[in-house]
Amino acid sequence: MLLIYTIKITPRLKYIMQYVFDEQLGVPYKIINDEQEFLKDSSATKIVYSKNNIGNCLHFFSADLLFEKDIKELTITVDKINDTIVLFRHDKKDALGFDVFAAVFYLLSRYEEYLNKPTDKFGNFDFGNSILYQQHCLHTPIVEQWINMLKEVLMKNFPLLQFKKTQPQFALSFDIDVAYEYNNRSVARTVGGIAKKILQLNFSALKSQLLTLAHLKTDAFDTYNYIFSKIKTNKAIFFFNMGKYGRYDKNPSYKNKKFKQLILKIAEKNNVGLHPSYASNSNYNLIAIEKKQLEEIIKIKITSSRQHYLKLKLPETYEQLIQNQIEQDYTLGYHDIYGFRAGTCNSFLFFNLEKNETTNLRLLPFAIMEGTLDDVMKLDVNASKKIISDLIGEVCRSNGLFIPLWHNSTLNTKNRWEIFEYMLTEIERRKMKNLFD
Numbered sequence: 001m002l003l004i005y006t007i008k009i010t011p012r013l014k015y016i017m018q019y020v021f022d023e024q025l026g027v028p029y030k031i032i033n034d035e036q037e038f039l040k041d042s043s044a045t046k047i048v049y050s051k052n053n054i055g056n057c058l059h060f061f062s063a064d065l066l067f068e069k070d071i072k073e074l075t076i077t078v079d080k081i082n083d084t085i086v087l088f089r090h091d092k093k094d095a096l097g098f099d100v101f102a103a104v105f106y107l108l109s110r111y112e113e114y115l116n117k118p119t120d121k122f123g124n125f126d127f128g129n130s131i132l133y134q135q136h137c138l139h140t141p142i143v144e145q146w147i148n149m150l151k152e153v154l155m156k157n158f159p160l161l162q163f164k165k166t167q168p169q170f171a172l173s174f175d176i177d178v179a180y181e182y183n184n185r186s187v188a189r190t191v192g193g194i195a196k197k198i199l200q201l202n203f204s205a206l207k208s209q210l211l212t213l214a215h216l217k218t219d220a221f222d223t224y225n226y227i228f229s230k231i232k233t234n235k236a237i238f239f240f241n242m243g244k245y246g247r248y249d250k251n252p253s254y255k256n257k258k259f260k261q262l263i264l265k266i267a268e269k270n271n272v273g274l275h276p277s278y279a280s281n282s283n284y285n286l287i288a289i290e291k292k293q294l295e296e297i298i299k300i301k302i303t304s305s306r307q308h309y310l311k312l313k314l315p316e317t318y319e320q321l322i323q324n325q326i327e328q329d330y331t332l333g334y335h336d337i338y339g340f341r342a343g344t345c346n347s348f349l350f351f352n353l354e355k356n357e358t359t360n361l362r363l364l365p366f367a368i369m370e371g372t373l374d375d376v377m378k379l380d381v382n383a384s385k386k387i388i389s390d391l392i393g394e395v396c397r398s399n400g401l402f403i404p405l406w407h408n409s410t411l412n413t414k415n416r417w418e419i420f421e422y423m424l425t426e427i428e429r430r431k432m433k434n435l436f437d
Contacts, residue, residue, distance in 0.1 A: 002029040002154075002161070003046040005038040005054065006062070013049075013066040015351050015358045016105045024147050024346070026164025027154075045158045049101065053094075058157050061094040065102040071114050071353050076106070078135055084145055085137045095153045100146050107132070107143055107343035109351045113314050120336070122309050127334045130341070138339035139391070144346070144398035166399040170427050171435040172236035173330055173366065174227065174406050175275055175306060178250040179240075181221040181409070182212040184258040189245070223411040224262065228269075230424060235436040238266050239306045239330070242290040243277020248309060254293040263297050271436055273304035273330070276321075281311045284320045291324055306330040306405075315352045322361050330403065333366040336376050338387060341365055345400030367391045369405040370416065384419050392426050401435060402427070 002021065006013060009031055021029045032038045038046070039055050046057045053059035065074070065088070079089035081097055087106060088099035106112075110125075117129040132138040154161055182193070190213070197206040211217035227236075240263060243249035252259040266272060274294055280286035291302050305326045307317065312331050321329055329350075332341050342348070342365055350361040368391055373384040388404070395402040404423060410416050 001043060001045065002027050002158075003038065003041055003043045004029055004031045004049055005035070005046070005057070006031060006033055006049045007051075008067050009033050010067055010069075011356050011358065012068070012105060012109075012351070013101070015349070016066065016101050016108075018358075019108065019348055020101065020104060020147060020150070023348070024144075025151060025154075027161060045161055047095075047154075051092075058153070059094045060096060060101070061090055061092040061099060063088045063090070063099040063102040065099075066105060069356050071111070073115060074106075074111070076131065078131070081149075084149070085135050085142060086146065087131070095157075096149060100150050103146060104143050104343075105351075108348050109353055110314055110342060111353065113312075114353055122311060122335075124310055124312055124335070127337045127341075132339070132341075132343055133337070138337065138341075139394070141340050141343065141345040141394055141398045141400055143340075143342070143344040144400060148398075168396040168399050168402070168430065168432045169435045170395075170402045170432045171364070172231055172234060172406075173306070173403055174236060174238045174408060175308075176238055176240045176251070176408055177275065177308065178221055178409050179252060179259055179262060180219050182209045183219045183222065184252045184256055186245075186253070220412045221409040223408050224266070226411060226417075227408065230421060234434055235270050237271040237273055237304060237330070237436065239273045239275035239304075240294060241275040241277055241308055242293045243279055243286065243308070246277075246279055248278035254297065260297050263294070267298040267300065271304065272298055272300070272302065273306060273328075274302050274326070275306055275308050276311075278308050278311065281307075281313075281317070287320055287324050291326075301325075303327040304330065310335055315350075315354050318350050318359070318361055319352070322359055327360065328362045328364055330364045330366060330405075332363050333369065333405065334372070335369060336372065338368040338372050338391065340367060345395045345398055345402065347401060364401065364403060366403040366405045367395070370407065370410055370419065373419070374410075374416070381415050381418055385422050388419065388423050389426055392423075392430060392432075396430050396432065402432065 021027045035054060048054055048057045048059045049062050051062055076087050077089040078087055086098040087103040112131060113125045118126055120126045127133050212219050241249055241251045242254050274291050276287050295302050305321055310331055334341055347362050347364045350359045350363050352359055373379045392402055411420060
């Protein structure tokens with residue numbers, strides 16, 4: 001048992017100690033804020049987390065962050081320790097030279113996303129505002145590196161302390177934004193699409209649509225058999241957009257027979273989650289409706305989600321998911337760049353900074369979206385492969401969780417196939433464990 005002394009036990013402090021010592025290190029611990037009780041305890045494994053040391057114990061100097069309740073602009077000292085970027089660096093003599101607990105909390109709580117900084121064109125937090133991006137370490141699971149620094153100090157001072165063993169994992173995920181390019185649309189959408197192509201003199205696309213509708217050409221977005229043939233027995237998770245047709249929501253109606261059959265087929269061997277519609281971000285009542293529609297099709301309670309267009313406003317979006325009994329969310333990542341948005345390649349519980357409380361919603365960050373490499377960064381196949389290999393390598397070194405984001409609609413070109421299959425080969429080569437097994 002590790003005994004931790006601190007001057008005040010707060011919701012923020014309890015959250016981060018549970019994450020660091022329970023979830024990540026697997027070390028039983030107890031927090032005490034009574035100085036006399038702490039000093040009288042005969043335990044050999046004791047640490048102090050405060051501005052001043054007591055009892056000549058292993059001391060970790062504390063910043064103010066975990067003892068506050070408000071949300072405000074912070075002055076964060078950034079530096080390097082042994083070539084590792086650290087936050088909340090200080091000049092006090094202690095075990096690490098920076099406040100590892102405040103640093104981890106700052107990233108996991110997404111503190112910077114509450115500060116009303118400029119957003120991207122979809123109203124999402126712009127990665128350019130991220131302290132990790134600005135410090136050129138967005139592509140590194142820095143939280144795991146910090147916790148490993150803490151672990152090394154603890155091992156050195158408490159050789160008998162036992163830590164849990166972990167292994168790298170992966171979770172294949174697919175967003176079904178547009179289930180079919182041309183098939184299974186309503187008559188109005190089909191006729192409208194044909195008319196639009198004629199007016200625009202887009203005869204190549206018109207020919208493709210007519211051949212698809214005549215079943216002389218496979219629907220370009222119907223890549224499901226290909227996906228199943230490549231992932232083999234690996235269970236994956238598929239997120240379905242059930243929203244009513246609109247500018248950003250393009251799936252068939254939930255009443256469409258073929259669409260329902262597709263969802264059922266996928267649900268037979270895979271996990272299914274909700275992809276809340278773009279429209280649900282301005283009308284939260286839609287989440288409950290869309291979730292119910294999906295549950296009625298597969299006859300299973302939906303507990304997982306990922307936001308369409310990665311629409312995320314803190315804490316409102318997550319609070320709405322919690323109210324609708326969503327237990328795991330896979331939204332945390334970026335559209336325009338790859339990497340670890342919260343600095344970690346492991347899942348963690350959402351901490352609501354406005355309410356100052358830990359929730360039961362588990363966040364599972366993704367590391368890379370396929371469209372980022374091709375559509376945004378305009379990278380070729382070899383450069384894309386290297387980035388994926390590097391990300392998987394980072395996750396394996398941290399014994400974390402690698403989550404890529406793919407779309408059925410993109411796996412219809414040779415380049416994308418090649419990158420997708422390379423990723424699967426790398427996962428297999430490194431003997432990563434499937435999260436869903």
